[in-house]
Amino acid sequence: MNQAEKHVLVVGGGIGGITAALELASCGVHVTMLEEGPSIGGRMIQLDKTFPTLDCSTCTLSPKMVEVALNRNIELLSWAKPVAVKREGHGFKITILKKARYVDITKCTACGSCSPGCPVVMKSEFNMGTGPRKAIYIPFPQAIPNKASIDKREERPCKAACVDACPIHTNVLGYLKHISEGRFQDAYMLIRATNPFPSVCGRVCYAPCEGVCNRGQMDDPLAIRDLKRFAVDYFDIDTLEVPQITKTEKRVAVIGAGPAGLTCAHDLAIEGHEVTVYEALPEPGGMLRYAIPEYRLPKKELKKEISYIEKLGVKIQCDTEVGKDITLETIKNDFDAIFIGVGAPKGLLLGVEGEVLPEVVDGIRFLRSVNTGDPVKIGRNVAVIGGGNTAIDCARTAKKLGSENVKLIYRRTRDEMPAAHEEVEALLQEGIEIQFLTTPVRFYDENGRLAKMECIRMELGEPDASGRRRPIPIANSEFSLPVDTVITALGQTTQTSFVEGLGVLLAKNGTIEVDASTGATNIEGVFAGGDV
Template sequence: MASEATNVNSQSEAFETWIKDQPLKPPCAGACPVNADIQSFVSLVAQGRFKESLEAVRERCTLPGSLGRICHHPCEGECRRNDVEGAVNIRAIKRFASDVCADEPVSDAVPKTRGKKVAIIGGGVAGLTAAYDLAKDGFDVTIYEQNDACGGAIYTGVPKYRLPKDVVAQDVAAIESLGVTIKTNTAIGRDVAFDDLAKDYDAVLIAIGLTVSRGIPIPGHDADGVLLALPVLKEANFNDNAAIGKRVVVIGGGNVAFDVARSAKRMGAEEVSLCCLECEDEIPAFSWELVEAREEGIIINPSWGPREIRVEDGKVSAISFKRCSRVFDEKGMFNPAYDENEILGIEADNVVFAIGQGADMNGFTGTSLEVDERGRIKWDALTLKTNLPNVFASGEVVTGPGSAVAAMRNAHHAATAIERFLTTGTAGAVVVPEPLAIGRLPRHTIDAIVRKEKNHVPMVDPAERVKSFMEAEGGFDIDMAIYEAGRCMNCGRGAEIIAEKCAACLTCVRVCPFGAPYISESRVADFNWDSCQSCGICAAECPGMAIHVGFNDDTLINERIDAATSGITAFGCQLGKPEIYNPLSKATSTPPGLNFVKLMCASRLDMRHILRAIENGVDGVAVMACPDDKCRYRKDVNWAEVRANRVKRLLDEIGIGGERVEFMGSFATPEEAQQAIGAFKAKLAELGPNPLNKVMVK
């Protein structure tokens, strides 16, 4: 009951309107290729509202469990906590939200209200994402997937130690549950003709990805024992007895090369070397891949170009490399140069090429789909259209190789393009303005921010993890996730001045611990969002009620207050623990008779909020504010306590009695909180019901 009304960032209309109007976005969401509403899902985890958090993730990041593991999280790179003591571990929080809800029933199907059908060729990240968006929009979506299950590269390519297949299945199931039809083991050209699809469906999206690994025609490349990356990874993913030679050399420096090298180790290879053209600093794989690969004993040989594969008895015996002196020329074009005098020879049972992939266009040969001279789909990046009026393309097949989340971004655009085409009959450019992120934290604000060290996810010991394809990285438990989510500073969702109400009285300037407010040249208060921490102290003090706080909007808080007309209403920090986690509902709940109104910080508590609760008829109000040393914000004054005391005096004057308001501080465990609430309840029972309830008003 009450827990339903305690959403700190319930996506109410008022909030949505407000946030859309904001010119500046938090840097995490700005850096996120899909502009996920990171603060919302992080904040929901902080509040123990995991199911809602997962839904907030899925809104833009359609494969939460998978991306919670493999996303390269550019959001964390931009997190402003980097300047304090370390970025919020956003990816791990996302993974947590997915994992903790793993056994949740899938959602209900969305009614197909649009009366139009869309075929999506390819059930990879792009296809699934477009399917999600279009199904949510009420379209009848069918995915044609050539494999036995959806997921594409993250199903067949990404190794299990990074992404267990049941996680992919969980993400796919959630999308399927929206009413998306998935036809697996159905290949275009073999089982279905492309032109038939283009005719039968109102729109078609080609999202077939890049599924063919390329090799290099050096001497010996066709010998027994020379392998390609994707078949190796597929073998590793789907053959429990997959094996490989004792000595493996992987050629390539991208993430796929590292996936292959690390998989080879797990398939039983004793010596695994990875050789790439790029020098150490230029290796395109993510930096943590290098670290983890080295931990696993993989030898990385940067700046080497493959020269010749030595073959003995028709089988690979060794490979030689020449020194690569540069990869890109002065114009930045791929144009490697070599020093033939420097040669590296490595004995090998297997050589694996992991230097790039191409699209498998076989299913489209001889169809009306036009391709260019290199066999690539003719495609317009702005409209996402092909040469055919109702056929669109998206994902790596048209954008080239990239991250999963980049494919997801492109697919969102494709869904928008298709939705627009099916609505208006014409396709148009999908222009998504890059959000302007707020700036870095000013020094004086950094100094004022309470340090909270970053929680890292546990990793299985390297010696242990190379023995099998077990998942290498662990997840957060509930406490870790809630702690880590509580580190989010809600950048850019803070105070905003309502200029026509501002008297330039300086109250906000004086009470802000972070130096965010200032009096602008137009002689009204304004806020430096780089500094604002969204705590809400100012809004609750402003004598003109001229301050609006994004996450702590009065309208939302009042909604939550109004959820209770009896019992006790408690106000407190969203990180306080008056609640109990319920593993069944994947959310925390409050005991009956307690309406817990969560605030970003208890300092946001306004005297008016307490009076409103009392006026609604509750018997008592508990104010739970973290002690100064536990507060996520720095504060010199415990504002919640100050305001509770002011209201107590006022209630004495009113004749209701100040003892109906109790300042409690915060609690380490729900049990402590229950105990304090119990004692308060007993005290209120002695006082009798709220006098406003027993009085008959004429």
Template sequence: MSDKKTGAVLVVGGGIGGVQASLDLAESGFKVYLVEKQLSIGGVMAQLDKTFPTNDCSMCILSPKLVECGRHENIELLTYSEVVSIEGEPGNFRVKLLCHPRYVDIDKCKGCGDCADACPVERPNWYEENLAMRKAIYRPLDQATPSAFGVDKLGIPPCRAACPIHVNAEGYIALTAAGKFEEALELVREKNPFPGITGRICTHPCEEKCDRAKVDEPVAIDYIKRFLADWELKSKGERDWNIEKEEPTGKSVGVVGAGPAGLLAAYDLAKKGHSVTIYEALPKPGGMMWVGIPAYRLPRDVLFGEIELLEKLGVKFVFDTQVGKDITIPELRKKHNALFLAIGAHKSRKLKIPGEELEGVFGAVEFLRKVNIGEEVFVGKKSVVIGGGNAAVDAARVLWRLGSDVSILYRRTIKEMPANPEEIEETMEEGIPIEFLATPVKIIGKGGKVVGIECVRMRLGEPDESGRRRPIPIEGSNFTMDIDMVVPAISQSPDISALGELGNIKLTRWNTFEVDPVTLQTSVEGVFAGGDAVSGPATFIQALESGRRGAISIDRYLKGEELHTNREGEGPFETDVEATIEGVLPSPRMKMPAIDVKKRGGNFNEVYSGFDEEMAVSEAKRCLTCAICCECFQCVKACEPDAIIHNMLPTERELQVGSVILAPGFDEFDPSLRKEYGYDRFQNVITSIEFERILSASGPFKGHILRLSDHKHPTKLAWIQCVGSRDKQVDRPYCSSVCCMYATKEAVIAVEHAPDVHATVFYMDMRAFGKDFDKYIERAEREYKVRFVRSRVANIDEDPKTKNLYIRYEDEAGRLKVEEFEMVILSVGLDASRS
């Protein structure tokens, strides 16, 4: 054992015990490290209204000690920190601490609260025993030491992690709930410049991961995004783009294809200061968003209006230019410093059955292209669409609008159908029949034209490589349908052959571009590819992710940087952040208003009209704010001294101390373990510490005694003693020592606050721990008319109409009695601190 001793002391716990010990040691000349796991010191005493037996203000006693503790030269406060380990021997201990990030620079923070005023996220306030709300950036109390605020942040929420381009859904939803629509839209556009488009056609993987679904239904994230884009146009008459663009780099990028992948790549690269030119074979931008998605889903003014942003950024569009015919890829490579190939998948796959060459057979992609461009197209009187994806559903709904008697054939069941569930529901609403578990085997022709189709019934076998059950033909189940038009919509592929000379660009066996999966660079340096031309037919949001990934790689390539490092955060990922759903009441998802089915035929008017402000706010308030802080950064904008640092990380610290004082305080007994008392079931059954906050002038009710159920003033109050003390059934055989006195104190203070209060204390026996404390109890009975009833309480029931409470108890004489009260306070016992 070393003879050299360390003259510093570690005090663990910032309650009154730890604070007083620290002050005494510091005054004796010792260096003190005071460690507290919360943002500030003070502990439970800071929550109390008064102290017994003097009934003095708790904070009046505590506050000077907190201030002295924060200012004392021998005391170092280490708040929001925890002890990881203690090693060594008396006189020489090595202590490892984990210091959690509070995301606020304590030295810069003025404690003004502007950040909290700007924060849109509200959470139950633990300091107020969840009787009031606080913001995600907060301090526990106004007299907090340190006075700096802190951010309650758990990480990346599931919705944001699931989004391929990581749009901050929790952030813009929180801002929407607060009525800050302009700020919400600005936050959307930080990651996604196309909110109006996305809000209409995205497959919203964010909603699939929404924790609200554990309670009822996911938040309508996409609809809220769409509302924000629509609101801007309605309120301002134009799109208010606030574009920040870096200085020109002198580098040039050519993008082939003006679909979602090409557009987002061009947008990101233009913002980085690069000169971008998009080459498009069609006469307008949008790619499959224009020629593949009908106008009733995506109005053209929304589509082309949001794409205008790229022109404002300086992106050049070269339309009606077929790469491979009008200009070759090698020529483009010479013309630009880098290329991004995003040609999409515009070629329908064949059914590979007899009769596919007949007149009246149109691939879904080609059929939709003709309709959307405005070209003349054949429409059968009785048609059938083959497939179960979005292209199949779109083709069928377009045919229905054009007057065809259309049906859909799909070889699996509705459960396996890959189309968006909303689109399937709308298809059925419009009366389009879907023939499940059926597939075509031959198209029947006469005179070179389609006159029918022969199909076979299917049954589902074991799952295939897609995870869906494999369809198996049922022998002898063939049937025919009389039709004059067939639209195969089983899939599509990129038309690579149309590009002509590729140079040394390699292709996969699926006839897609072979790329590095991380960087999207092809086999030719400086040539990158993305979207459906790499992945095969995918979703709109996946195409956006591909465009962003390609833009990151191209920007690095043009700057001479390494392409592979620090790419882990791109694309969707899993997060361990989960919402707290305990106590969350079901609230139905807001339904999007739609035009009547009878008014949809014969036109391409948009089906859904969108949320109004009231609907959007109401839906946004369903968000559970899983990560608490939503990283909308409104606090950063509001903070004048720039004290908020959202990228602050946890740190470890090692201390050398000679001795350790453990003062971690206590935990309250959880009264919900005693089901007979109704805590967590009956709103007007509360704990003693909750009643302290009700009594406090700084508390949620400003010192007025109010019931939680109706916020009315109760006059008949009861206290029940020994809840979680002297009770072997819950493994607490010990007396907690203070419950008798604090219950008596609370009864006295309640009468002082409101003389019309009648207080009753149900007890087994009263224990006054302290010199002459029994006189305090006698005075309560004599002067404040507090009624003490020696008894054993059996249970509490509630009147469902009045929310009043019935206490059933056995008195000293063994008689069973029932009394009615308006509020019941449980004198909960104390447990050793779990920390």
């Protein structure tokens, strides 16, 4: 093999790699140089005016860097590194990982006009983190290649665990960065890019992002949810313009105007489809409207976000129950696709004697009555059964309505409570007692009205399917509590019988069976999502 046929890979664009590449190229050898960063120069180019002899490293090295760029025998690959080396015949086969520059280098003239307008400020790697750079940048004026790159990735111990923990993968890092640098509107728009209900999530999200925030390993996690609310409260959604949308002439029906249905409608409208939402209740919003108390989620904030969805062209048809006022079969004939997002609006039963007494009420029904302003009869001694956020909401609402003695009855311990920690703390601060390791077994009436509740003590056994330790009744531990109102908040179940006529498959628990990656049911053109 003659010199012209030789091909050498030089890894590293420092002074050693530059010298080796130039020497080899002068002998007629074809050289490919890999540099992991955006420019060659290595550490030496960073030592400008810091040599003990006061020599200028830039003046010494820059001509050599230019030689590399101009030498026809040298192919320079920046943002590249080898990831595998395999012996192949008399040579080697190299697998190279090349990071995207996100800038068209055939058009970039290194004028630098892009950098001043970039809103994202990073620490400059060239200056060892002692100074700033923009996300789009050229590392130093003499860089080779002298082309801009977009790079806003940072080495983080958490590896953006907050984004992974978020069910919709909100760009937490991005909007916190915007907020920290005073770009509150940019923060809002970045949040809204994946979430049409940012004011809701800024108030009532259970914030799994904060649970995995590695800042909590040192002191407290970042207040991600509160910062989201700050950005949302700063921005007036009434000023948010409707984007230009290219219509597709496709018609989609969405069943259920809860968070799943409205989110689907929002995204479909953005894509240009004509969307009609069917809602059984008088107003849209689902559980957000009818189950979350006003003190946690002001309804005016929810209405603003639903109004914007309507501005996108979504039609919301309330007081229309599918299966009663209109059949699913009729809808399928009139639309190109259907999304079912009716949620789980029905409370689970305790299954104990006396549960049919009128003073034993379902928590979801209780909260709905309060939220709609219907008359709510509630006694002085109230027991709320359950340990989730709905149970907490019911107990705190009962207290605010004037009940003197409110108790939360939960069959496990506080460690197993699914309710948000801050909601439990708020409940305790309001003087509401939690009776742990207790469950009701019977309700007694006097003259047809609820008078007392018989309970039994529990102990925890082995973990069940939920991962929590299973509560086991303790024999002969029964006791009674005087109550005149009981609110049950044991969880919820679906009401999906209306889909059976179309042949949509249901699981044993009544939820709709779907493809986990697409949301598609067994019927072509019919999709489902949310709690359904």
